[in-house]
Amino acid sequence: DYTSMKRSLYLPLLTSLVLLVMVDAAPAQTRDTIAARDALGRLGIPAARVTLAVKPASKPYYRVRVARGGHMLVEGSSSVALVHGATQYLQRQGRLSLSWEGRRVAPISTMPNDDTGPVESAFALRTYLNTCTFGYTTPWWNWDRWSSEIDWMAARGIDTPLAMEGQDYVWRALWRDQGLDDATISAGLSAAPFLPWQRMGNIAGYRAPLSASWIEKKHQLQRQILARMHALGMKPILPAFSGYVPKAFADRHPQARIYRMRAWEGFAPTYWLDPSDPLFATLAKRFTQIYTQTYGPGDYYLADAFNEMVPPIAEDGSDARSAQYGDSIANSAATRAAALPAAVRD
Missing domain, CATH: 3.30.379.10 (Chitobiase/beta-hexosaminidase domain 2-like)
Incomplete structure (x- = not known):
């Protein structure tokens, strides 16, 4: 009808x-x-x-x-x-x-x-990338390429990506703080494609030196990356101190508990500072302070210690101090609280 x-x-x-x-x-x-x-x-x-x-x-x-x-x-x-x-x-x-x-x-x-x-979403956080993906061809990505990648992340629902660029600017500042000159620092930093393995302690100074212009270029790029990630509400995962130090630093501190690590895959040995040594907390705090002053604070930090490496621990497990390593790294609550301003951490 x-x-x-x-x-x-x-x-x-x-x-x-x-x-x-x-x-x-x-x-x-x-x-x-x-x-x-x-x-x-x-x-x-x-x-x-x-x-x-x-x-x-x-x-x-x-x-x-x-x-x-x-x-x-x-x-x-x-x-x-x-x-x-x-x-x-x-x-x-x-x-x-x-x-x-x-x-x-x-x-x-x-x-x-x-x-x-x-x-x-079934997950509270959705992360993306790992330490190694900042090697290979990624070091040559410019801002346009990173801008596209961050949009791609958002389209895939990624809200907690790793953000590892630009940290060599902070490492250089840290080792300057500790009395090393720029030539020594640069000679201890591996060439761009190999930096992820440098950061994980597998190698040091491979195909060095790393130029000051490269460090500055990456410093500016990281500022752009973080600004875009933060604009989209992402919470990038930032680098932290995991204990590896330059040989020149180890030579200057003969009394410190610093291990000469077993060589990885035929490369020269690297040097790792025991978390029980007071210098560890000092360096961890200072690295986070410099990073925060340079790029701003973070919510999540990554410290990668033994990538395909043998930890410096007795085979019978008698060196129990290594069991407390996770409580000593730079992204622990105590170290972060000591490094970040009260207005940020609270």
Whole structure:
């Protein structure tokens, strides 16, 4: 009848109007939504087609609703959740192809009405990269390449990536503090492709020296990397002191408990400071202080001690002090509290 026909005509229209009102009533842009919108724009997704809203929640989540005409309302628990939600939805609809090799965005104006409902992550934190991935070809990435990678991380829901660039600037400052000159410091730093293994204590000074211009370039790059990660609400994992010291430092401190490590894969031996030695806490604290002054504080730190190496411990396990090593490294609560300003740590 006439009444039923009116209902069948008006219900789809009413549904579309409700969705459009929801889009129009979305909250004003915040720093989080602006960062997410910028990332989506760099990925080629038209800003005019997307409305974003951050809604804090107990678990990371996103929700995508699509109104007639392909307008997307994306809500999520963070900037990363917004980018992840929008890109995941478009990829599943066949409207977006996103990879390291490039991206392609198809028109989204013809998408039907839809509502994903809340899509929760099973994990509180989603990390990415490891120490070694900052070697190989990564040392030659410029800011454009890193910018693309960080957007790729957000699209994959990564919110706790490693951020290992620029630390040689801090190491140089630390060893200057300890009385070593620049020539000695540079001679002890391995060439760029091998720096991850230097940082893990496998090698030292391999294909040295590391130039001052390289250290400065990486210093500036890390500032850009961290600024972009922080803008997206990420909590990057930062480097910490794990105990390895230059041979020149070991020579200056003959009374310190410093081990000459067993050679790794035929490379020259490296030197590791025992956490029970008072110098360990001094260096750990100072490294974190300098890092914080240079790049700002962090929430998470990485100290990698025995990568494919034999720890300096008796075979019968009698050297029990090594069991307390995890409580002594630079990202322990006590050392971090001593190194960071009260306004930051509290």
